[in-house]
Amino acid sequence: MDDRLIESLTAAVTSAPADLTLRLHLASLLVEAGRGPEAIEHVATALAAEPTSVEARELMARAMGTSPAPAPPSAPTPAAEPSEPSSGFDWHAAESDLGERVGPMFVDGTTEDPGPAPYDVEQVGVRLADVGGLTEVKKRLEASFLAPLRNPELRALYGKSLRGGLLLYGPPGCGKTFLAKAVAGELGASFLHVSLADVLDMYIGQSERNVKELFEVARSSAPCVLFLDELDAIGGKRSLNRSSGARTTVNQLLTELDGVGSDNEGVFVLAATNHPWDVDPALRRPGRLDRTLLVLPPDRDAREAVLRTHLRGRPVERIDTRRLAKATDGFSGADLAHLCESASENALMDSVGSGQVRMIGMTDFDAALAELRPSIGPWMETARNVALYANASGEYDDLATWLRKRR
Amino acid sequence: MSDVDHLLERASALLELGRPADAEHAALEALAADPTSAPAFVVLTRALDGQRRFDEAVGAGRSAVAADPDLADAYVALAWALVGDGRADDAVAVAGSAVALEPHEPACHHALGWALLSSSPPRHQEAHDAAARAIELEPGATPAYSVLGLALAGLGRRREGRKVLREGLRINPHDPYLHNNLAKIDLDRGLRIGRTGRHLSAAAGAIPQEPVVHRNLDTLLVRFAMRLVWPTLVALSVLRLQVALDAPWWSRAVTGAVYAGLAGLMVAWFSRQVPRGLRFWARGVLARVALPVRLIALAMLAFAACVVATAFAPTSLAAVTEQAAGVLLRLAFVLAAVLLVAHLVQRRRHRRG
Numbered sequence A: 001m002d003d004r005l006i007e008s009l010t011a012a013v014t015s016a017p018a019d020l021t022l023r024l025h026l027a028s029l030l031v032e033a034g035r036g037p038e039a040i041e042h043v044a045t046a047l048a049a050e051p052t053s054v055e056a057r058e059l060m061a062r063a064m065g066t067s068p069a070p071a072p073p074s075a076p077t078p079a080a081e082p083s084e085p086s087s088g089f090d091w092h093a094a095e096s097d098l099g100e101r102v103g104p105m106f107v108d109g110t111t112e113d114p115g116p117a118p119y120d121v122e123q124v125g126v127r128l129a130d131v132g133g134l135t136e137v138k139k140r141l142e143a144s145f146l147a148p149l150r151n152p153e154l155r156a157l158y159g160k161s162l163r164g165g166l167l168l169y170g171p172p173g174c175g176k177t178f179l180a181k182a183v184a185g186e187l188g189a190s191f192l193h194v195s196l197a198d199v200l201d202m203y204i205g206q207s208e209r210n211v212k213e214l215f216e217v218a219r220s221s222a223p224c225v226l227f228l229d230e231l232d233a234i235g236g237k238r239s240l241n242r243s244s245g246a247r248t249t250v251n252q253l254l255t256e257l258d259g260v261g262s263d264n265e266g267v268f269v270l271a272a273t274n275h276p277w278d279v280d281p282a283l284r285r286p287g288r289l290d291r292t293l294l295v296l297p298p299d300r301d302a303r304e305a306v307l308r309t310h311l312r313g314r315p316v317e318r319i320d321t322r323r324l325a326k327a328t329d330g331f332s333g334a335d336l337a338h339l340c341e342s343a344s345e346n347a348l349m350d351s352v353g354s355g356q357v358r359m360i361g362m363t364d365f366d367a368a369l370a371e372l373r374p375s376i377g378p379w380m381e382t383a384r385n386v387a388l389y390a391n392a393s394g395e396y397d398d399l400a401t402w403l404r405k406r407r
Numbered sequence B: 001m002s003d004v005d006h007l008l009e010r011a012s013a014l015l016e017l018g019r020p021a022d023a024e025h026a027a028l029e030a031l032a033a034d035p036t037s038a039p040a041f042v043v044l045t046r047a048l049d050g051q052r053r054f055d056e057a058v059g060a061g062r063s064a065v066a067a068d069p070d071l072a073d074a075y076v077a078l079a080w081a082l083v084g085d086g087r088a089d090d091a092v093a094v095a096g097s098a099v100a101l102e103p104h105e106p107a108c109h110h111a112l113g114w115a116l117l118s119s120s121p122p123r124h125q126e127a128h129d130a131a132a133r134a135i136e137l138e139p140g141a142t143p144a145y146s147v148l149g150l151a152l153a154g155l156g157r158r159r160e161g162r163k164v165l166r167e168g169l170r171i172n173p174h175d176p177y178l179h180n181n182l183a184k185i186d187l188d189r190g191l192r193i194g195r196t197g198r199h200l201s202a203a204a205g206a207i208p209q210e211p212v213v214h215r216n217l218d219t220l221l222v223r224f225a226m227r228l229v230w231p232t233l234v235a236l237s238v239l240r241l242q243v244a245l246d247a248p249w250w251s252r253a254v255t256g257a258v259y260a261g262l263a264g265l266m267v268a269w270f271s272r273q274v275p276r277g278l279r280f281w282a283r284g285v286l287a288r289v290a291l292p293v294r295l296i297a298l299a300m301l302a303f304a305a306c307v308v309a310t311a312f313a314p315t316s317l318a319a320v321t322e323q324a325a326g327v328l329l330r331l332a333f334v335l336a337a338v339l340l341v342a343h344l345v346q347r348r349r350h351r352r353g
Helices: A003-015 A020-032 A036-049 A054-066 A091-101 A135-150 A152-158 A176-187 A196-204 A207-220 A244-258 A300-311 A321-327 A333-354 A362-371 A377-389 A397-406 B003-016 B020-033 B038-050 B054-067 B072-084 B088-101 B106-118 B124-137 B142-154 B158-171 B176-189 B193-206 B211-227 B229-244 B249-273 B291-312 B315-352
Strands: A121-123 A166-169 A190-194 A224-228 A267-273 A291-294
Touching (some): A003 A020, A020 A054, A020 A333, A135 A152, A135 A166, A176 A267, A190 A207, B088 B106, B106 B124, B158 B176, B176 B193, B211 B291, B229 B315
Antiparallel strands (some): A121 A190
């Protein structure tokens, strides 16, 4: 049996897990190749979705016959014996399943209900080397942010302060969040991501308290990278905010960034925005988010790298990534991911239609490319106006230079 | 708080953050949960208005009014959408309904004032009264100062108009519309290039997407270019004399160098008054201005080129370029005179209409 075909089909099933026909086809190939235990997993999934499928039942029988290995836990085997027939319920298993999620049985009124954890602090394993392309950005990130953090002696020698954070800006979908995660990975710090949805909920409720709480969580998890996504949502210009709620949120954010009444040691504040021009200028003053870094759409080499990353694990054949990279000028990283997804979808639909499983080819990419346009167009229009008319202090010089090159 | 209320809060917050596209999505979600919600239609109208999709905004505004005919906010949102869509006369009637429903709501008077100011011909006195009422109800509402200032300027009381706008700037020194409107009043008079440039810089810095500010900057640039005519005229007169007296070539070159230096200093001064990067944003200005202005500007450019050529060309050629400069100057004056007459005729027709 052709292992390559099985691998390709496995990849196809991974990208389209709901396609039962494809899954059963893969399972039958696995059975024929003598890989019964692997086939059982796929058949069990198919049976869970469609318990009456005759084909799946037959395949399960064949797979079980090929290999007497025990069925996986997900397999619907009604004949399985209960482990503790005497009590009828496995209390130990249930307790270990629930674990710490069960609250105390009684409270005395003085203990506050902590409620669910408001923010998830995660440990990230991503490093800067995992970021495709963006060579220049990584260099600048290293020079302006990481190197001073990593070299305390040099920092002391040159009297460099650790105060201040970094603002990443650029068009949407170009990897700002991923870069922030990579910074956390480089620093070996935990990562606290605050998104727009969290922020807007904060606005409606007790906004200042929530911002304070957010920094408290970051301080208690130090070393921690606190990543404020879409900063313009939290820290928009106060002159444009009509409601006092939004203004006080910015004030609280300023207080927390300054570390008034608390120590921000070990908390590295990173922020990202597509619209830095809408961010309150006070947030960008020295000691706050005083370093800015423009994250641009990937260049040709980076696009090729990004495409290869997205195609890894998919059943592809004779894909000319160099040509694709050339044809996708102006595409963001997210656009490239969407392109790969669309091409896969084209191949999948064709396979479903013809009943013949086939690899993803250049024709699928050409068809997808004909329908896709770079998504950063509206952003470019805004950015061009800002660079032309609102660059009084030269803070958008790098953006202006890039836009002029793209003319 | 119900889901719809929550979504509407969210949409309103997004609108305030200047994210009309996101606000539109939130408003649509609210409408999916309650298709008859008038406040959701109001937010949707404002979100579409913010994206300059005026036609759709008018449709959403009409739905808001249909959903709750007693909601003044719906009329206000529809009025703004109608003004954006160039239907200011309809907007006046709609804003009038809002005022009738909520006579003590400054936003209604403000919308009415702006609609009156935008109607054709502008109804300055009524706009003045509406804006004055809005300010009386809410003295801190700086957008109403813009309407009042422009209405006063339209009534010929420019000095008072400027005073009102400056008063608004004292309340909110960052209001970009007040800066733009102050600049507009100066532009209409053609005076104070430096002050106009500074106001327009402040406006462009805060609202770089606003096409009105771009247009005003273009106009200011043309005005400044016209100012350069005076040193050019002086240089031409001196050069004519030098050519007539058969003065040595270097004396003409000195005149040319002085002229070029003076013009350079004026340009350097101007570039400090306007948004940074003059050579970038000013690029293509001739293609953006109206055809008659473009013709005059081209004639003046050719005139200046002839003056420079007269200064540095050999004597035989200098006589020709000096003659050509004179012809081009006359041509520019004739064009300007025709343009002025056409403008006056149009204004008179406008007033009669």
